[in-house]
Each structure stands twice: as structure tokens, then as C-alpha cells.
Amino acid sequence: MATVDQPKTATPRPEGYEAPPSVLEGDHTYATVTDKISGIVLTRKTPLSWFLIFGVGFSLMMVFFGAVGYLLLKGTGIWGINVPVAWGFAIINFVWWIGIGHAGTLISAILLLMRQEWRTSINRFAEAMTLFAVACAGMFPILHMGRPWLFYWLLPYPNVMSLWPQFRSPLVWDVFAVSTYGTVSLLFWFVGLVPDFGTMRDKAQNGTARVIYGMLSLGWRGSASHWHRYETAYLLLAGLATPLVVSVHTVVSFDFAVSVIPGWHTTVFPPYFVAGAIYSGFAMVLTLVIPIRAIYGLEDMITRRHLNNMAKVMLATGLIVAYGYMIEMFMSWYGANNFEQYMSRNRMAGPYAPIFWSLILCNVLTPQLLWFKRFRNNVVVLFLISIVVNIGMWLERYVIVITSLHRDYLPSSWGMYHGTIWDYATYAGTIGLFLALMFLFIRVLPMISIFEVRSLVKTNRRPSHTE
Amino acid sequence: MERADFKPAIYGLMAEFDTPDTLIQAVRKVRAEGYTRIDAYTPFPVEGLAEEVGFHSNLLPILVLGAGIVGALGGFGLQYWVSKIDYPLNVGGRPLNSWPSFIPVTFELTILFAALTAVLGMIALNGLPMPYHPVFNVPRFAMASQDRFFLCVESTDEKFDREKTLTFLQGLHAKAVTEVDY
Numbered sequence: 001m002a003t004v005d006q007p008k009t010a011t012p013r014p015e016g017y018e019a020p021p022s023v024l025e026g027d028h029t030y031a032t033v034t035d036k037i038s039g040i041v042l043t044r045k046t047p048l049s050w051f052l053i054f055g056v057g058f059s060l061m062m063v064f065f066g067a068v069g070y071l072l073l074k075g076t077g078i079w080g081i082n083v084p085v086a087w088g089f090a091i092i093n094f095v096w097w098i099g100i101g102h103a104g105t106l107i108s109a110i111l112l113l114m115r116q117e118w119r120t121s122i123n124r125f126a127e128a129m130t131l132f133a134v135a136c137a138g139m140f141p142i143l144h145m146g147r148p149w150l151f152y153w154l155l156p157y158p159n160v161m162s163l164w165p166q167f168r169s170p171l172v173w174d175v176f177a178v179s180t181y182g183t184v185s186l187l188f189w190f191v192g193l194v195p196d197f198g199t200m201r202d203k204a205q206n207g208t209a210r211v212i213y214g215m216l217s218l219g220w221r222g223s224a225s226h227w228h229r230y231e232t233a234y235l236l237l238a239g240l241a242t243p244l245v246v247s248v249h250t251v252v253s254f255d256f257a258v259s260v261i262p263g264w265h266t267t268v269f270p271p272y273f274v275a276g277a278i279y280s281g282f283a284m285v286l287t288l289v290i291p292i293r294a295i296y297g298l299e300d301m302i303t304r305r306h307l308n309n310m311a312k313v314m315l316a317t318g319l320i321v322a323y324g325y326m327i328e329m330f331m332s333w334y335g336a337n338n339f340e341q342y343m344s345r346n347r348m349a350g351p352y353a354p355i356f357w358s359l360i361l362c363n364v365l366t367p368q369l370l371w372f373k374r375f376r377n378n379v380v381v382l383f384l385i386s387i388v389v390n391i392g393m394w395l396e397r398y399v400i401v402i403t404s405l406h407r408d409y410l411p412s413s414w415g416m417y418h419g420t421i422w423d424y425a426t427y428a429g430t431i432g433l434f435l436a437l438m439f440l441f442i443r444v445l446p447m448i449s450i451f452e453v454r455s456l457v458k459t460n461r462r463p464s465h466t467e
Numbered sequence: 468m469e470r471a472d473f474k475p476a477i478y479g480l481m482a483e484f485d486t487p488d489t490l491i492q493a494v495r496k497v498r499a500e501g502y503t504r505i506d507a508y509t510p511f512p513v514e515g516l517a518e519e520v521g522f523h524s525n526l527l528p529i530l531v532l533g534a535g536i537v538g539a540l541g542g543f544g545l546q547y548w549v550s551k552i553d554y555p556l557n558v559g560g561r562p563l564n565s566w567p568s569f570i571p572v573t574f575e576l577t578i579l580f581a582a583l584t585a586v587l588g589m590i591a592l593n594g595l596p597m598p599y600h601p602v603f604n605v606p607r608f609a610m611a612s613q614d615r616f617f618l619c620v621e622s623t624d625e626k627f628d629r630e631k632t633l634t635f636l637q638g639l640h641a642k643a644v645t646e647v648d649y
Contacts, residue, residue: 168558168565173572177571180578184579190586195511218590218595219597219600221508224519225517226593228516228525229589229593244582
């Protein structure tokens with residue numbers, strides 16, 4: 001905290017200045033923080049709404065298993081994909097899920113490097129979200145392959161066919177990017193949990209729970225030299241995860257940009273995909289965190305400041321995304337290429353125009369409400385906006401994938417695409433998988449980093465903080 | 468252990484404190500007294516504490532750098548070997564060593580190797596997993612993962628003396644001083 005030791009006379013605040021709400025409200029001590037967060041898992045009664053939401057998630061997960069089972073039986077013909085639209089829901093959903101994951105890494109790594117202390121009480125939660133979103137994302141390309149049990153052919157290993165993956169293809173880059181991303185996210189999450197596993201081990205009354213948490217804690221005892229190496233490792237991981245998160249969605253955008261399809265072959269894709277990923281990720285964090293903080297009474301730890309800041313990040317990234325749409329349109333006009341111009345007109349006035357305009361409504365117009373403090377501070381409005389943005393980002397990928405593919409260079413090969421019931425079932429199924437995993441996580445692991453919030457207690461105790 | 472008193476050997480003496488500041492002051496005094504084999508235990512990282520207890524060398528960044536370089540060379544080397552040597556494939560007359568398209572995979576493998584090393588290296592250098600450690604024999608030590616701060620002077624220290632060290636620690640405003648059994 002750079003400002004902590006400044007004398008009170010340093011900078012007079014302007015008239016009407018309102019200090020931002022604290023990142024940790026109430027009279028918390030080390031002990032109350034520990035009790036409150038560990039108590040959600042260890043002592044408190046599981047709220048009824050947990051059972052409700054987990055039940056919904058679990059049921060949808062069963063739908064997912066059913067849809068995948070039928071897919072394995074019949075093949076990808078049950079989906080709506082065809083020629084020319086060979087990339088249907090599978091790729092839309094893949095990009096949507098992987099984008100959602102990006103907020104977790106952004107919160108845990110980039111905001112750590114920028115010393116944003118408001119990340120502390122939401123990072124664990126967001127990292128879990130990343131992990132489960134990447135798990136859902138990974139399902140789609142694998143299922144889309146048609147013979148998912150041969151997915152390991154994507155990896156370079158010496159084989160009897162004497163073949164290697166085509167390293168010049170962005171689809172192979174994707175395999176490396178997504179699997180590295182999944183691995184590093186898991187490491188980051190686990191390392192963050194180790195000291196908290198120690199706390200859970202020491203707090204647990206139940207013998208089995210103590211043994212399980214004890215094993216997961218690796219025998220953590222909080223020694224000074226251990227903390228020192230721990231912080232070094234955590235900082236290095238954050239430094240490594242920061243370029244990684246940017247690279248992952250860049251590589252995902254290369255899947256499109258390296259091709260020659262009108263509407264895909266543009267250099268604006270990498271930055272605007274990364275911004276879109278963070279945009280949808282923050283929307284998903286808000287969608288989840290707003291009900292959960294109400295269910296568990298966590299308003300003192302996930303404060304208005306957190307919601308407000310996340311809303312601002314959403315607004316900023318939403319504007320970058322809007323700029324991306326604008327540049328796409330501008331370039332197709334300015335580039336004077338018939339096919340690009342037709343692609344833009346087709347998006348706005350072709351058969352998929354309603355989807356395009358809903359996307360603009362969801363992603364460009366609705367978030368403009370976030371300019372106003374009144375809406376940023378209203379949890380209900382914020383929750384609704386976050387859901388609208390989630391939908392908008394899905395529509396964006398729909399527009400990118402479908403409208404570009406269904407009419408490219410040769411009118412004789414034009415076609416139409418519609419998802420089938422199995423497409424929708426698989427998509428809804430992964431939402432169920434995600435919800436079920438998320439709520440299991442909340443039930444069995446501390447959803448807020450206990451030791452990091454303890455450090456907040458320390459800074460909050462100092463006098464002259466947030467004058 | 469001397470045969471005269473029949474007490475079994477102990478791992479060390481553990482003093483308990485309320486706040487990180489009192490712990491740091493105590494560590495300074497203990498160090499000034501000449502003790503070297505000490506360790507402090509806290510529920511969250513306390514800035515500067517590791518240096519105070521005499522921990523300086525940190526191998527981890529070097530290991531991570533090394534692993535990153537290995538990942539980069541290995542990643543690029545794999546693609547070069549596959550594309551140029553083992554299975555040269557002429558695609559539209561492009562060079563076999565088309566290095567710009569090898570960069571993404573090289574980058575991802577650099578990150579993967581470095582990140583794995585950061586985590587596994589931290590765990591290994593910390594000597595974890597270690598399910599049993601004598602400090603856990605102190606019943607109050609469960610608080611070290613919650614809201615208390617502990618300082619342990621280990622019996623292997625040259626200056627360690629069961630009675631004298633105990634009296635000395637008690638004089639440091641410790642909440643309690645306990646013996647740590649093996």
C-alpha cells in the first residue's frame with residue numbers, strides 16, 4: 001500500500017469526494033475472517049438454495065451425458081452442422097466457454113501484478129470458474145472431432161503411423177494453448193489453496209475431513225521461509241499466466257484469422273477476441289457472485305467496491321469490443337473487397353440479421369448503462385446486465401462463425417445453418433456441468449482465499465487508511 | 468540430552484504471539500542474542516519475516532528461468548525436427564523451417580515448463596509434502612493457520628539451553644512458551 005504512510009496533508013481531496021467502499025467491511029479480525037469463510041464449508045448448514053441450484057446443474061449435467069452418449073452412438077450427424085457450415089455450435093460454445101475462463105486468470109494474475117487489493121476476495125472463486133469453464137470448453141472441439149476417443153492424435157508422440165501434427169496449423173496451436181492454459185490455471189488454483197487447506201485441516205471437526213484437507217495441504221505449517229518461496233512462486237506464476245491468458249484467446253482468434261473466409265481474415269481479431277473474453281468472463285463472475293454473496297451473506301467481503309470495479313472493467317472491455325465491431329465494418333467498406341462488403345451487408349440484412357442486431361443490443365447498447373453509478377451500485381440491475389452480456393457474447397460467436405461460413409465466395413455453395421435439439425442439449429448440458437462443479441466447489445472448498453483476506457485485515461487496521 | 472535429567476529430547480521451544488509486529492520484534496531480539504536455528508510460523512505471509520529469521524537464498528527464480536529456456540528450446544526443437552528432419556513436407560513451396568508459425572507452440576511450452584517448475588520447485592524446496600512435523604505436537608499450533616504467530620527456537624541451535632532459552636523467550640512478551648516434543 002503506497003498511500004498508507006502518507007501524511008494527512010498530502011493531497012486535499014476535492015469537494016464532495018467520496019471514499020470508495022472498503023474491500024473488507026465490518027470489524028473483522030484474523031479469527032473472524034477465518035471462522036466466517038471456513039464455516040461456510042465446515043459448520044454452517046447448507047442453505048436450501050444451494051440444493052436448488054446444484055439440483056438444476058446436476059439435472060442439466062445428466063442432459064449433457066445423455067446428449068454425448070447419443071452423439072457417440074450416432075456421430076456428429078445429429079448436430080446441425082453441414083457443408084458449408086461445418087463449425088456450428090461446437091466452435092461457438094468452445095470460444096464462449098474459453099472466453100469466460102479468461103476473467104479468472106485476469107483477476108488472479110494481472111490484478112495481482114498491478115497490486116489491486118480488491119482482487120483478493122474474488123480471485124479463488126474466479127479461478128475455480130476458469131477451471132470449470134476450460135473443462136466445458138475442452139469438451140466441444142473433442143466431441144466435434146467425430147471420434148473423440150482418438151483425441152490424443154492431436155499430440156505429438158512417436159506413433160506407428162509415423163505421422164506428426166501439422167505445426168503450421170492454428171488448430172494445433174490451439175491444442176497447446178488450451179491444454180497449457182488448463183494446466184496453469186489448475187496449478188494457480190491449487191497453489192492458492194494450499195495454505196487454506198492447512199486452515200481447513202486445523203479447523204475441521206470431522207476426522208475424515210481433517211485427513212483429506214491435511215493431505216491436500218501437503219503438511220503446510222506456515223513457516224517463514226516457506227511463505228517466502230511461496231510468494232515468489234505465486235508471483236512468478238502470475239507473471240507467467242499474464243502473457244499466457246493473452247496468448248490463449250489470440251490463438252483462438254487465429255483459428256479464424258489465419259483462414260481466408262470473408263469476415264474472419266482480419267488482423268483486428270486477436271485484440272478484440274481477448275477483450276471480448278475478459279468482457280464475458282467478468283459478466284460470468286458477476287452472474288455467479290451476486291447470488292452467492294446474497295445466499296451466504298458475504299456482503300462484507302465481496303463489497304460494493306468489488307461489484308463496482310467489475311462493472312467498470314465490463315464497461316471498458318465492452319467498449320473495446322464495440323470498437324472491434326466498428327472496425328470490422330469500416331474495414332470491409334474501406335478495403336473495397338466485394339466479398340468482405342457482402343459479408344457485412346449479409347450480417348446486417350441477411351437471414352441472420354435478427355441475431356446480429358440482438359448482439360448489438362446485448363453487447364453494445366445495454367452495457368452503456370454501466371456509465372451510471374446508480375446502475376453499477378444496484379445489484380439487481382448489475383445481475384441482469386451481466387446475463388445480457390453473457391447472451392450477447394454467445395450471439396457474437398454465433399454471428400462470427402455462422403454468417404461468415406454460410407455464404408462465402410461461391411454462391412452455388414451457400415447454405416443455411418440451424419442448431420438441432422442435440423446442439424442445444426449439449427450446450428445446456430455444459431452449463432449444467434459448470435454449475436454443478438461450481439456449487440460442489442463452494443460446498444467443499446473455501447471459496448474466498450482465507451489467508452489473503454487475513455492480510456487485508458492487517459492493512460485495514462492501520463490508521464489513516466482510506467482517508 | 469544429559470542423562471541427569473530424565474526428560475526426553477525436544478525439538479525446540481515455541482513462543483506464541485498475538486500480532487505480526489510483536490513476532491518480528493521477538494525474532495530480532497532472538498537473533499541479536501545469537502540464536503541461528505529458528506523459524507517463525509504465521510497464518511499469512513509477513514513482509515520481511517523470512518529475512519529476519521535468516522533466510523536469504525532463493526533458488527526458485529533461477530530454476531524457473533532455466534525451465535522456461537528448456538521449454539522454449541524443446542518446443543522449437545521438436546517442431547524443427549518434425550518439420551525439417553523427420554517428416555519434411557512441401558506445402559506450397561514454403562520453407563520447411565517456417566519458424567514464425569512455430570512461435571505459438573514454442574511460447575506455450577515455455578510457459579508450461581516454467582509454471583510447472585515454479586509450483587513443483589516451490590513444493591520441493593519447501594520439503595513438502597511433509598505430513599508429520601514436530602511443531603504439530605504443540606496443541607496451540609493449530610492456531611498458526613488461523614490467527615496466532617509462533618516463533619520456534621530449535622534444540623539443534625548451539626546456544627540452545629532448555630532452561631535459559633525458556634526464560635529468555637518468556638521475557639519477550641510471548642503469550643505462552645511451550646516445549647515442542649519430537
